[in-house]
Amino acid sequence: MFHKSATKLTGLYLAIVMVISLFFSLVIYQLSTQELDRWIHRPEPVINILPDRDTGLNLRQRLEDSRMQYFNEAKHRVISRLVIINVCILAGGGVLSYYLARRTLNPIEEAHAALERFTGDASHELRTPITAMRSENEVALMNPKLTLAQAKKQLQSNIEELEKLTTLTEGLLRLTSLDPSELPKKAAGLDEMIHEAIAKVEPKARAKHITILAESLIPQKVVVNRAGIVEVLVSLLDNAIKYSPADKTIRITTAVDGKHATINVTDHGMGIKAVDLPHIFERFYRADAARSKQDSEGYGLGLAIAQDIVTLHEGQLTVTSRPERGSTFSLRLPLK
């Protein structure tokens, strides 16, 4: 599809170049012939000498003949040079037009490929719980001796699958609806946002006997979308809890340099392998260890959403990690 578009665009660019080139060639031709014509027909001082014996023409007539001959030759020379120039422009313009067409289409092609990947991944993730629910329900319906207890269990399982679908669709909607105009910014303290995020994940941490330490936080104000940054912090804390064994500690620290404020979230959990590290901010990416872990439900969208929010703040979200030792996620925000 994009190959065809590139060819069409090349043709269009080339047509524009050639129309301009032919227009100027015509103008140059007109001007040069007019100039020559004026020169040929300029008034001569009276030259009238006796006629030539052989041709019977006098000097004025001979002079006019040779001028006309020169005029015609010059016209042909102008035409042939303009033809050569236009052929060169056609060849060079063709190459340049193709190059420009590729440059124009490349970002569109990449965006299209990313959208296709996203749609494919999203439909795959949506299909999995739907298929599971459907086959379980079919099996239950085919059982003539289905008891009330079994039916209730089936309904419970359906609700769990529906909850997963809700999480997934909410994540998908959040990813596609992130828009700078929806993230109005105001001054907010780093410490306030951190405490708000901790309050949101506290029940999960308590359930796993995980302690979240956030001491000596710098009360630096940053101009951000408070809800957005709290969402990022909740995502980081949620992962830190999810990928840590029970009874561990998660530590939050802050730092401020001349131009940036940084929030670090450090856990002592399973860590991330070096092969997974470059991909964990990609949509739907889940490291194998996380995938196989039963209690860590998720679709690999949390960090992608967090990354998008941070990018809209012109900040950076980075990670350092050591397998079996733990990870540190750093959220860096500009101070102005």
Ligand code: ADP
């Ligand atoms: P998920 O819903 O799978 O947690 P995320 O986008 O939040 O999706 O994270 C992507 C992947 O990054 C996870 O599946 C996990 O493999 C890895 N990951 C994220 N945070 C941590 C962490 N604190 N410790 C270990 N692995 C992590």
